[in-house]
Amino acid sequence: MSTTQQAAPCILQIVLDTPLNAVFDYRWTCDPANPPQVGQLALVPFARREVVGLIVGITDRTDVPEAKLKDALAVRSQLAPLSPQWLALAGFAADYYQRPLGEVALPGVPKNLRVLTTVALDRALKKLARHDAPHDGTPLAMPRLNPAQQEAADAIGGAQGYAPTLLYGVTGSGKTEVYLQACAQVLAREAEGQILILVPEINLTPQLEGNIRARFPGVMLATLHSSLSEGERMLHWLAAHQGKARIVLGTRLAILASLPQLKLIVIDEEHDPSYKQQEGLRYSARDLAVWRAWQLGIPIVLGSATPSLESWHHAQCGRYRKLELRERAVKNATLPEVKLLDMERDKPKDGLTSQLVAALRQRMERGEQSLLFLNRRGYAPVICCESCGWISDCKRCTSFMVLHKPEHRLRCHHCSLEMRIPRHCPTCGNVDLQPLGRGTQRVEEGLQQLFPDARILRIDADSTRKKGSAQQAFDSVHRGEVDILIGTQMVAKGHDFKKLTLVGILNPDTALFSQDYRASERLFAQLMQVAGRAGRAGRAEGGSASEVLIQTRYPQHPLYGAVVNHDYDHFATALLEEREQAALPPYLFQALLRAEAPELATAIAFLQAARDCVEHGGITINDPIPMSMTRVHNVDRAQLLVESPSRPALQAFLKHWMATLRDMKSRVKWSLEVDPLDI
Ligand code: ADP
Ligand code: ZN
Ligand code: ZN
Numbered sequence: 001m002s003t004t005q006q007a008a009p010c011i012l013q014i015v016l017d018t019p020l021n022a023v024f025d026y027r028w029t030c031d032p033a034n035p036p037q038v039g040q041l042a043l044v045p046f047a048r049r050e051v052v053g054l055i056v057g058i059t060d061r062t063d064v065p066e067a068k069l070k071d072a073l074a075v076r077s078q079l080a081p082l083s084p085q086w087l088a089l090a091g092f093a094a095d096y097y098q099r100p101l102g103e104v105a106l107p108g109v110p111k112n113l114r115v116l117t118t119v120a121l122d123r124a125l126k127k128l129a130r131h132d133a134p135h136d137g138t139p140l141a142m143p144r145l146n147p148a149q150q151e152a153a154d155a156i157g158g159a160q161g162y163a164p165t166l167l168y169g170v171t172g173s174g175k176t177e178v179y180l181q182a183c184a185q186v187l188a189r190e191a192e193g194q195i196l197i198l199v200p201e202i203n204l205t206p207q208l209e210g211n212i213r214a215r216f217p218g219v220m221l222a223t224l225h226s227s228l229s230e231g232e233r234m235l236h237w238l239a240a241h242q243g244k245a246r247i248v249l250g251t252r253l254a255i256l257a258s259l260p261q262l263k264l265i266v267i268d269e270e271h272d273p274s275y276k277q278q279e280g281l282r283y284s285a286r287d288l289a290v291w292r293a294w295q296l297g298i299p300i301v302l303g304s305a306t307p308s309l310e311s312w313h314h315a316q317c318g319r320y321r322k323l324e325l326r327e328r329a330v331k332n333a334t335l336p337e338v339k340l341l342d343m344e345r346d347k348p349k350d351g352l353t354s355q356l357v358a359a360l361r362q363r364m365e366r367g368e369q370s371l372l373f374l375n376r377r378g379y380a381p382v383i384c385c386e387s388c389g390w391i392s393d394c395k396r397c398t399s400f401m402v403l404h405k406p407e408h409r410l411r412c413h414h415c416s417l418e419m420r421i422p423r424h425c426p427t428c429g430n431v432d433l434q435p436l437g438r439g440t441q442r443v444e445e446g447l448q449q450l451f452p453d454a455r456i457l458r459i460d461a462d463s464t465r466k467k468g469s470a471q472q473a474f475d476s477v478h479r480g481e482v483d484i485l486i487g488t489q490m491v492a493k494g495h496d497f498k499k500l501t502l503v504g505i506l507n508p509d510t511a512l513f514s515q516d517y518r519a520s521e522r523l524f525a526q527l528m529q530v531a532g533r534a535g536r537a538g539r540a541e542g543g544s545a546s547e548v549l550i551q552t553r554y555p556q557h558p559l560y561g562a563v564v565n566h567d568y569d570h571f572a573t574a575l576l577e578e579r580e581q582a583a584l585p586p587y588l589f590q591a592l593l594r595a596e597a598p599e600l601a602t603a604i605a606f607l608q609a610a611r612d613c614v615e616h617g618g619i620t621i622n623d624p625i626p627m628s629m630t631r632v633h634n635v636d637r638a639q640l641l642v643e644s645p646s647r648p649a650l651q652a653f654l655k656h657w658m659a660t661l662r663d664m665k666s667r668v669k670w671s672l673e674v675d676p677l678d679i
Contacts, residue, residue, distance in 0.1 A: 039081030157185030171532020174329030
């Protein structure tokens with residue numbers, strides 16, 4: 001190309017998607033007319049393959065001997081480089097979660113951008129121009145906000161600089177409306193500004209996407225979540241990267257989107273554990289979002305009716321500004337009345353107490369919808385032989401084979417082992433094997449017998465396996481084609497079901513006595529959230545008052561008392577006090593080292609060695625213990641909990657410790673999780 005200017009050799013410092021925590025040097029001949037830039041992708045030879053890496057530095061010297069130095073094959077110069085801010089975000093995530101930068105940064109870039117050839121890339125760009133173009137049209141009028149909503153929208157929309165806000169609003173208080181009007185203010189003020197909106201679940205994107213498109217028809221919206229095809233993902237990612245998409249809506253993975261003009265971040269249902277990635281880079285999208293907002297000096301809003309104790313704590317300390325919406329937005333819509341049904345007094349038949357059945361019948365007669373919530377899918381969690389005591393445990397895991405009656409199969413939910421339902425007991429030959437306990441399929445079956453005319457719909461991971469089927473199911477609920485909806489936590493979150501006046505909660509007691517110190521926080525949030533699906537549209541004339549009925553054996557338990565009173569404040573404050581006294585998060589910082597091996601002893605021995613290989617003054621390292629579900633898919637798992645009241649001290653220790661562990665080159669498979677949720 002440029003024959004007049006001198007082409008000069010240079011060294012590209014490149015990170016690759018490998019577990020090796022290293023930057024690799026490659027030789028490149030710089031074309032002065034089109035020099036390589038930090039943040040660009042480059043194709044390089046690596047371990048006898050050609051892979052795409054990210055340029056993180058450009059220099060003229062290297063320690064690699066001349067003979068060993070390889071040439072980079074191509075620099076993807078048609079793609080604008082990732083910004084220094086984005087590189088800093090990836091760098092922070094890598095550092096904080098103790099992973100190699102390449103393993104964080106490269107999976108954040110769509111696969112197609114990494115593997116496609118130049119020609120294909122050019123074509124995809126062009127395609128983008130046609131894709132998802134904003135259309136002209138009249139935006140749907142914004143509803144008039146109530147004073148509390150207006151105050152919140154103005155505070156968020158008008159904030160300058162880093163301004164973290166906890167939007168604490170009861171279920172149905174119109175938080176979505178606040179986000180949208182705050183977005184409108186930011187879009188109007190920042191000519192090129194971009195907004196990132198995260199929701200915890202993919203199933204929540206369509207409703208919000210519809211709302212956003214209706215309100216902002218002239219604005220390009222990109223969505224980023226795990227059910228996009230690779231082609232779609234690339235188009236949407238590029239739209240964000242090129243600054244064309246002004247609103248990006250996505251699930252946790254969208255936190256690593258490249259957004260050069262980011263001006264506001266919205267985290268809806270911020271308490272939701274789905275924001276935490278549970279494998280690979282185990283990041284918290286919420287926490288990264290707060291860091292990203294801080295780094296860019298932009299506002300961020302975290303919304304929830306049941307904030308995480310972490311965020312509640314930040315609000316109490318004044319690190320986050322707290323805005324409250326105490327009432328439901330729709331006129332007439334009050335919070336549902338929550339009643340506890342004592343299962344000792346009103347013994348359930350087919351899992352349902354007579355009071356719950358009567359309430360369901362009343363809704364049927366009035367043409368209103370009901371929701372039954374049971375967080376256990378399948379027909380029954382286990383089958384057993386009553387004559388010899390055999391139970392259907394999984395051969396490969398410390399768990400049971402769940403009965404899936406429609407498919408006539410037993411299935412392990414942890415390792416996916418499947419088998420036909422045995423005709424007789426494998427131990428004693430008894431033909432009378434009984435299901436024990438109750439999952440959503442079994443409740444559905446009971447309901448069909450009880451209400452033969454009812455339109456009953458079950459929504460859980462089993463009923464929504466096919467792509468798009470969850471959306472169809474939710475749509476039919478919204479269209480009023482369902483009388484009784486039964487589902488797992490999939491139905492509990494965020495949905496705005498307008499015709500629902502009754503929520504029945506089956507069997508929540510088990511979580512009351514869990515070992516996990518987070519169990520009560522989670523149960524409380526889950527109950528408040530599912531209860532919050534009832535009565536959102538306000539009471540119709542002649543219609544039922546909205547009600548939540550909780551079947552329990554422990555109606556005196558204080559957690560249920562707090563749910564009855566819709567009293568998140570006191571409950572959260574009391575839990576925080578307990579955490580402080582017991583020195584637990586958020587007053588303590590934790591990391592968990594996990595190891596897995598065919599034999600438990602091997603995993604424990606590795607953790608013991610890991611414990612002993614470093615000085616750890618000021619850091620508490622507990623004893624290695626088997627994980628509560630020890631064996632999964634024939635592998636035994638153990639863990640080692642590391643704690644410190646100081647986050648920087650823990651971080652410094654982890655960095656040093658990880659380097660030492662990597663050098664040990666153990667055959668045992670291990671991983672580290674920072675800020676673990678399940679311990
Ligand atoms: P949240 O996210 O707080 O649970 P939503 O944002 O889903 O609540 O709002 C609940 C319902 O209230 C929705 O149907 C929404 O359209 C309606 N809504 C919100 N704000 C207003 C308002 N200012 N006036 C009338 N209806 C509203
Ligand atoms: Zn038997
Ligand atoms: Zn199994």
